[in-house]
Amino acid sequence: MLKRLLLVRGAELLLFALLAAIPLVVTSSYALGLLTLLAIYGILLIGLDVTVGYLGQVNLGQAAFLGLGAYAAGIAVTRYGAGIPLALFMAGGLGTLLGALLALPALRLEGPQFALATLSFTALTATALNELEWLTNGAQGLSLQVPPLLGHALSKREFYWLCVLAFAAVWLAMRNLLSSQWGRAFEALRDSPIATDAMGVGTYRHKVAGFAFGSGLGGLAGGLYALNFEYLQPQGFQYELTVILLLGVVLGGRKSLWGAFVGATLVALLPNLLSSRFLFQAFSALGLAVALFAGLRGLARRTLRPFQALAPIVATATLVAGGFLVQNTEDWRKAIFALMLFSVVVGLPEGLMGFAGRALAALFRVAPPPLPPPAPLDEVLPPHLASGAPLLVLAGLKRWFGGVRAVDGLDLTVRAGQVHGLIGPNGSGKSTVVNVVSGLYAPTAGALSLRGAPLPQGSLFQAARSGVARTFQNLQLFSGMTALENVMVALRGAYRVPLPLICLGLGRGEERRAQAAALALLDFVGLGDQARTPARDLTYGAQRFLEIARALARRPDVLILDEPAAGLAHPDVLKQVELIRRVHQRGITIVLIEHHMDVVSQLCDLVTALDGGRVIAEGTPDEVKRHPRVIAAYLGAVEPAVEPAAAPPAPPAGVPAT
Amino acid sequence: MPVSFIVQMAVSGALMGLVYALVAYGFQLTYATSKSLNFGQGELVMVSAFATLSIMGTGLPYPLVVLLGLLFGALLGLAVERTGVRLALEQKSEGWILLTIIIGLFLFSFAENVWGRDDRPFPTPISSQPLNILGIDVTPVELSVAVGVLAVMLLVEAFKRTTLLGKAFEAVSADRDASELMGISATRTVMLSYALSGAVAALAGILVSPITTVGPTMASALVLKAFSVAVVAGLESGFGVVVVGLFLGALESLASFYVGSGWRDAPGLVLLILALAVRPTGVFGKAVIRKV
Numbered sequence: 026m027l028k029r030l031l032l033v034r035g036a037e038l039l040l041f042a043l044l045a046a047i048p049l050v051v052t053s054s055y056a057l058g059l060l061t062l063l064a065i066y067g068i069l070l071i072g073l074d075v076t077v078g079y080l081g082q083v084n085l086g087q088a089a090f091l092g093l094g095a096y097a098a099g100i101a102v103t104r105y106g107a108g109i110p111l112a113l114f115m116a117g118g119l120g121t122l123l124g125a126l127l128a129l130p131a132l133r134l135e136g137p138q139f140a141l142a143t144l145s146f147t148a149l150t151a152t153a154l155n156e157l158e159w160l161t162n163g164a165q166g167l168s169l170q171v172p173p174l175l176g177h178a179l180s181k182r183e184f185y186w187l188c189v190l191a192f193a194a195v196w197l198a199m200r201n202l203l204s205s206q207w208g209r210a211f212e213a214l215r216d217s218p219i220a221t222d223a224m225g226v227g228t229y230r231h232k233v234a235g236f237a238f239g240s241g242l243g244g245l246a247g248g249l250y251a252l253n254f255e256y257l258q259p260q261g262f263q264y265e266l267t268v269i270l271l272l273g274v275v276l277g278g279r280k281s282l283w284g285a286f287v288g289a290t291l292v293a294l295l296p297n298l299l300s301s302r303f304l305f306q307a308f309s310a311l312g313l314a315v316a317l318f319a320g321l322r323g324l325a326r327r328t329l330r331p332f333q334a335l336a337p338i339v340a341t342a343t344l345v346a347g348g349f350l351v352q353n354t355e356d357w358r359k360a361i362f363a364l365m366l367f368s369v370v371v372g373l374p375e376g377l378m379g380f381a382g383r384a385l386a387a388l389f390r391v392a393p394p395p396l397p398p399p400a401p402l403d404e405v406l407p408p409h410l411a412s413g414a415p416l417l418v419l420a421g422l423k424r425w426f427g428g429v430r431a432v433d434g435l436d437l438t439v440r441a442g443q444v445h446g447l448i449g450p451n452g453s454g455k456s457t458v459v460n461v462v463s464g465l466y467a468p469t470a471g472a473l474s475l476r477g478a479p480l481p482q483g484s485l486f487q488a489a490r491s492g493v494a495r496t497f498q499n500l501q502l503f504s505g506m507t508a509l510e511n512v513m514v515a516l517r518g519a520y521r522v523p524l525p526l527i528c529l530g531l532g533r534g535e536e537r538r539a540q541a542a543a544l545a546l547l548d549f550v551g552l553g554d555q556a557r558t559p560a561r562d563l564t565y566g567a568q569r570f571l572e573i574a575r576a577l578a579r580r581p582d583v584l585i586l587d588e589p590a591a592g593l594a595h596p597d598v599l600k601q602v603e604l605i606r607r608v609h610q611r612g613i614t615i616v617l618i619e620h621h622m623d624v625v626s627q628l629c630d631l632v633t634a635l636d637g638g639r640v641i642a643e644g645t646p647d648e649v650k651r652h653p654r655v656i657a658a659y660l661g662a663v664e665p666a667v668e669p670a671a672a673p674p675a676p677p678a679g680v681p682a683t
Numbered sequence: 684m685p686v687s688f689i690v691q692m693a694v695s696g697a698l699m700g701l702v703y704a705l706v707a708y709g710f711q712l713t714y715a716t717s718k719s720l721n722f723g724q725g726e727l728v729m730v731s732a733f734a735t736l737s738i739m740g741t742g743l744p745y746p747l748v749v750l751l752g753l754l755f756g757a758l759l760g761l762a763v764e765r766t767g768v769r770l771a772l773e774q775k776s777e778g779w780i781l782l783t784i785i786i787g788l789f790l791f792s793f794a795e796n797v798w799g800r801d802d803r804p805f806p807t808p809i810s811s812q813p814l815n816i817l818g819i820d821v822t823p824v825e826l827s828v829a830v831g832v833l834a835v836m837l838l839v840e841a842f843k844r845t846t847l848l849g850k851a852f853e854a855v856s857a858d859r860d861a862s863e864l865m866g867i868s869a870t871r872t873v874m875l876s877y878a879l880s881g882a883v884a885a886l887a888g889i890l891v892s893p894i895t896t897v898g899p900t901m902a903s904a905l906v907l908k909a910f911s912v913a914v915v916a917g918l919e920s921g922f923g924v925v926v927v928g929l930f931l932g933a934l935e936s937l938a939s940f941y942v943g944s945g946w947r948d949a950p951g952l953v954l955l956i957l958a959l960a961v962r963p964t965g966v967f968g969k970a971v972i973r974k975v
Contacts, residue, residue, distance in 0.1 A: 083780045130960025136777050137720060141910045142959050145952040148907055152952075156945040264903065268784055275781060332770055360792035363785045370781055371770065 032389055040286070041193045048182050057181055058253075059293055064188035065249045066289035068195050070274050071282060072242025075235050077271065078279035079203070079211040082135070085267045086127065086143030089150035090120045090240045092262030094247020096154060096161055099257050102169045109174045109187075113248040120244020125237035132232040147267050154259035166258040169251065188249050195242060196282055198528035202238075205527045205536065209514040211235055213503045220501035223463060224515035225489035225579055234524075265359075272366045278376025287378050299354045299361065309344035316341045316368055329372075337372035340364045396509070396556060397537050399544035406546070406577060409612030411442020416614050417462070417480075417583050422471035423638075424457050431457040433638035435471070439583065444605070444615045446629035446646065448622075450658055454638040455618050456498065459587050462616075463495045464488030475582060494581035496572040498588045498618075504561035508552055508571050511560050512543035515578040543578065550574040550604055566597035570604060577608065584608065585616045590624050602627055622650065634658070691819050692940055693933040698825045700932020701832040702891045703951075706909035707916065707924040708836055709883040713764075714918045715856040716869075716876040717772055719779045721763050723787020724884055725906030730790050731756040731881075732888030732897045733798045736805060745808050752889050753882045759790075760881020764874055772873070795899045802898035809893070828890045833925075835886055839879060840921060852876065904948055908935075911951035915958040917965020927966065 044064070048057055069091055076084040094116035101107035101115045131142040154161050161167060171179055179187065202208060210231045214221040218228040251257055269292055277288025298304055316337040323329030344364050351357055373380050417439040424432040432454045439445045447455050460466045462473060467483030474480055481487035503511050513519075519539045522532040547553045550570040555563060560571060569589060576584055589605065590598045598621065605628055609615060619625050625632060626646040634642040634655045642652040649655055706728060710720040721727065735752030743751070767786045771778035809827050813820040843849035854862040855872040863869050888902070895901055912931055916923030931951050939947035958966065 083777065127956075130956060134959055134963050137722075137780060138914060138959060138963060140722070140780050141914055142956055145907065145911065145955045149949060149952040149956075152946060152949055156943060268788060271781070272785070330770070330773075336766065356796055357792055360789050360796070363789035363792065366785050367766075367782070367789070370778065370785065374778065 028389075028391060032391055037196070041189065041196075044189050044192075045186060048185055054181060057185055059297070061181075061185045061188050061253050063289050063293040064185070064192040065246050065253065066270075066273070066292050067192045067286055068242055068249070069246035069270060070277070070285040070289050070292075071195055071199050072239040072246065073270055073274050074279060074281070074285050075211075075239030075242075077274050078281070078284075079208070079215070080232055080235050081215040082132075083137075083140040083271070084143050084236075084239075085140055085264075085271060086146045086240070087243050087270050088262045088264075088267035089143075089147040090124060090243030091247040091250060091266070091270075092150055092154060092257075092259070093123060094120045094244030095251040095257050095262070096167065096247075097244065098248035098251040099167045099169045100160065102172055102251075103167065106172070108172050109179075109252065112172075112252070113191075113245060116248025116251070117241045117245035120247065121237050121241030124240025124243075125233060127240070128233040128236040132229065132236060144264070144267075147262075147264060151259055151263045154262070161257075161259065164259065166256055168256050170255060171252050184253065188253070191245070191249060195245070197530070199282060201528050201530045201532065202524075205522075205532045206514065206520045206539070207231070207234075207524070207527065209506065209510055212506055212510070213514045216503040216505055217501045219465070219485065220497070220503065221514075222485035223465075223489055223495055223497075223501070224575065225486060225517065226514060227486050229486075269362065272362070275376055276366060276369050278378030278380070278382070281376070281378045281382065283382070284376050284378035288376075295362065296355075296358070299358055302348065302354060305354050305361075306345070306348040309341060309348050312365065312368065313338070313341040313345050316372060319372060333371055337368035340368045340371075393557070396544060397541045399548050399553065400538070400541040402545050402549060404545075405542045406549070406580065406611055406613075409442065409614075411612045413440045413442060415439075416441040416476060417616070418472075418474045419458070419462070420472045420474075422458070422461065422473065423469045424454075424461050424466055425469045430638050432461065432468075435635070435638065435640060437633060437640070439614060439616055440631075441614050442609075442612050443630040444609050444617055444628050446625045446632035447616060447618045447635065448620075448625060448632060448649070448655075449635035449641075453635040453658070455635055456587065457638075458635070459495065459585050459616070459618060462488070462583075463493055463585060489579060492579075492582035493585065494576040494579035494583070495585040496569075496576050496587055496589060498591060500568050500572060502560040502568055502571060502575075505559060507557050507559055508547060508563065508567075508574075509540065509543050509556040511571055512546050512574050512578045513539050515575045516542055517578065517580050546574045546577055547571075549577070549607070551600070566593055566600070569593060569597070569601065573604060573608070577613075581613065583614050583616060585618075587618050588620065589617070590619060590621050598624065622646075626650070687818055689937070692936045694819050694821065695825065696932040696934070696936025697929040698821070698829055698932065699891075699894075699936070700912075700928040700930065701829050701925070702887055702905065702928075703908045703912045703931060704924040704928025705832045705835070705883060705887045705890070706906060707913035707928065708839075708921060709880040709887070710909065710913040711918055711921060711924065712839070712880040712883065713768075713873070713876045714913075716852065716859075717768065717873045719768050719772065720783075720913075720918075721760075721767075721787075721877075721880065722780055722783040723763065723767075723785075723790060724880075724909070725902035726787040726790035726794070727756060727759050727763070727881055727884040728888040728891075728902040728905065729897070729899060730759065730794050731885035732805065732892045732901065733794055735885070735889050736803065736892075736897055737798075739806065749889055753885050756885020756888070757878040757882040760877040760879070760884070761874060763881070764877035768873070768877070769870070791899060798897075798899075800899055802896040802901070805892035805897050807893040811893070824893050828894070831886060831890045835883065836921060836925070839883075848875070907948065908951040911955040914955050915966060917968025920965070920967035923965065923967030 047060060069087060073084060073087040076082050097119040098112040098116040101112045107115065127146055131139055134142060155163055171184065210221065210226050213226060214228045214231055221228045273288035273292040274285065276291055278284025298308060320329065320334035320338050324331065324334045344361060347357065354361065369376065415438045419435055419437040422432055422435040435458065447458065449455050461468050464481060464483060464485040464487060472479065473482065475491055480491055503514065516539050519542060520535060522535050526532065544553060544556060547556055550573055552567055552570055552574065555567065560568060563571060573589065586605065590601050593601060602624055605615065617628060629646050632644065632646050632649040633640055634649050636658040641654040641658060642649050706724060709724060714720050731752055734755045735748060738751050739748045763783060763786055767782035768779045771782060807824060809823050811822045811824045813822050843852050851867045852872055852875065854867055855869050859869050908931060912924050912928045916927040931954065934950045935947050938950045
């Protein structure tokens with residue numbers, strides 16, 4: 026515990042103490058300018074890392090938010106005589122607001138489309154700043170003077186300290202945010218957006234909030250930028266800057282505050298690096314040495330593909346050669362930057378700090394803080410009364426895909442406290458029913474109600490919030506997160522502290538309680554001793570159990586288990602049956618879809634058999650098993666065949682598998 | 684304001700819009716086979732135009748120069764695929780977005796230093812004396828753009844439908860894994876698509892240069908609009924890019940007249956963000972069903 030404090034927090038403290046102390050020793054105004062820029066870029070890149078690192082999207086819009094923030098602060102100061110706090114507030118506020126507005130449409134997109142939307146926003150912003158002359162002074166630029174802070178005119182050095190202070194505050198806020206439910210939600214939605222929604226966390230709202238937050242930091246950085254340079258021009262905030270910022274994050278290392286700092290340092294110092302030929306030659310030679318060492322080692326150990334090993338060597342060798350051949354390295358600034366980045370992105374995809382972080386973690390093994398004792402199960406999963414009253418009612422449910430009637434007029438009543446089995450041959454519509462009830466698909470027609478109230482349709486998130494929890498036939502765990510985090514992220518009603526207080530670090534008590542509750546659920550499914558294991562490293566059986574624990578964290582009214590025994594080895598099937606029985610004993614209503622008939626027979630109070638999207642039989646497991654239509658559906662008609670039936674027409678493409 | 688004047692503006696804008704459509708078509712070609720596209724495509728257009736200009740300086744006949752220019756574009760496309768795309772596709776990551784941006788940055792800097800930062804005229808044997816067709820002035824150069832764009836798109840579509848190689852192209856677009864199982868090399872097909880896309884970019888450069896002149900920044904606005912066209916039309920429909928390209932070209936020509944020339948680029952950008960908000964798969968794209 027002490028070691029952890031000393032190493033992790035100590036390093037951060039040292040960094041900021043150093044940053045604050047440098048101007049006491051170094052007095053050149055040039056160096057001070059660079060340091061100020063470094064602190065500003067630090068804030069900017071931390072903001073950018075929210076989308077690029079945590080949301081996993083390529084964001085080409087951060088330069089626009091820097092510009093918007095800068096102009097917001099500049100206009101607030103020149104036109105309205107605002108002081109520093111108000112100007113910075115305006116800058117951050119405008120960034121957050123416009124970030125949220127852009128995020129609403131843009132974050133429904135993924136990958137290249139998102140990158141394009143943000144790129145367009147950058148271009149549009151540059152156009153607007155240029156053309157709205159009455160507001161921004163257009164291409165002539167906007168000059169401003171730093172207003173006094175609390176009646177005190179700031180020297181350049183004091184302004185630098187203000188920037189470092191802001192950087193430190195942003196760093197702290199970000200760290201607190203990322204170690205809270207927000208950080209887990211970001212992680213989760215990258216691993217599986219569908220499960221994030223199905224666990225009631227809300228993919229879209231977290232994406233929008235994350236993007237708005239990151240853009241707000243961009244705006245804040247812009248405010249400081251304006252006050253630092255005291256002169257703004259629209260050309261400063263265009264494609265080139267946005268690319269350089271993006272590459273700064275990647276170079277430094279994604280998903281890392283230290284990475285953002287390293288990236289900011291490189292972006293701020295790069296122009297200087299290039300102005301001295303000797304420095305550039307030394308630096309590129311160093312790069313080549315690293316690329317050679319890492320590449321040859323990777324080749325020898327077969328951990329790298331040949332291209333991954335050789336391309337960085339070629340790129341850095343080009344840099345070295347260029348250092349001797351080229352007249353003026355400044356002219357080739359972009360090409361040099363491109364070659365450096367190319368080497369890092371190909372050879373060191375986690376960035377400098379991702380790489381260094383792993384090396385340091387191996388060097389100093391820092392134990393994570395101990396977990397609290399598990400909470401009492403009755404608190405986490407209060408027992409329900411199995412009343413037997415109708416709980417989930419589907420009436421006349423239809424879901425068609427084009428011409429395919431996957432579900433075609435289904436009536437079903439699930440009673441409280443029962444285990445209700447849903448069986449049927451492949452393609453009979455079971456999975457579609459589950460997907461409609463859990464909100465993945467909107468029904469084509471029909472009504473759904475839970476406890477008498479209509480169930481939201483066509484939204485995984487809303488359905489989850491109304492009390493439906495589900496597991497997935499093809500596992501949808503948050504594979505990069507630990508078992509504990511998988512459960513924690515889904516906990517219902519555990520997180521009440523509002524965002525600003527979390528940023529201030531006031532969410533820790535809540536976090537401990539959530540850990541205790543999640544541990545109780547892990548114990549319940551028999552994974553208490555693997556709480557810290559990443560989900561992807563669990564055995565297949567354990568992953569199935571973990572999905573149930575995660576669904577239970579929703580404290581659901583109805584738990585839908587989609588083939589929970591599929592692919593399990595026999596001993597695990599027995600464990601799974603026993604686990605589902607214990608869930609049942611706590612009074613939780615279960616809808617069970619399963620192909621193992623013995624599992625169905627052992628667990629279900631009532632079984633409904635489907636075929637062709639309709640109910641063909643309903644009753645106790647034994648009744649349904651003997652029902653002639655069920656036997657016919659599974660095995661074909663038993664009467665002696667008169668003539669061979671024509672082959673059924675193949676379903677058209679694009680029909681989801683059941 | 685005479686109606687003929689407005690029509691005149693719309694028509695010359697729409698002809699430019701065909702160039703956006705052509706570059707957008709280059710995005711579609713690679714997106715179809717690999718679900719990736721070259722974010723540095725604008726630099727491909729620009730560098731190919733510069734290279735063609737240099738080849739022209741050797742005094743070869745014009746058709747041969749164009750052919751060599753296209754070949755150069757195809758080779759550049761292959762280089763982008765090899766260095767920026769293949770690794771990311773193998774790792775099933777979106778690293779290609781970053782890598783193609785980086786390659787674009789490199790090519791930009793390369794062109795700036797090798798050919799200079801100034802804009803240069805691009806000679807062409809086609810006349811730029813306006814012809815009057817139905818009361819609208821059109822230059823043969825503008826017409827050559829339209830003819831070139833439509834001809835090459837028809838040619839590529841015919842190639843995809845009639846030749847065996849083209850069918851392999853379509854098969855990989857439809858289902859990469861299934862075509863690999865059927866013995867089609869997906870990697871080679873992706874290479875082919877990048878080569879075609881590079882050649883298409885080079886053609887765009889050659890066609891547009893006589894009108895806009897050649898310079899390092901000649902394609903930076905062009906490529907943004909091509910992105911808009913590709914996204915608004917949807918990344919699947921070749922017919923869609925032509926329609927949207929014509930529309931956007933006319934729209935921005937009118938916008939720059941009515942709102943101010945500085946706002947020339949705005950309609951495309953607004954259109955892109957709006958289209959994404961309303962219909963992320965594009966106007967001509969198909970909706971996808973989510974599966975679990």
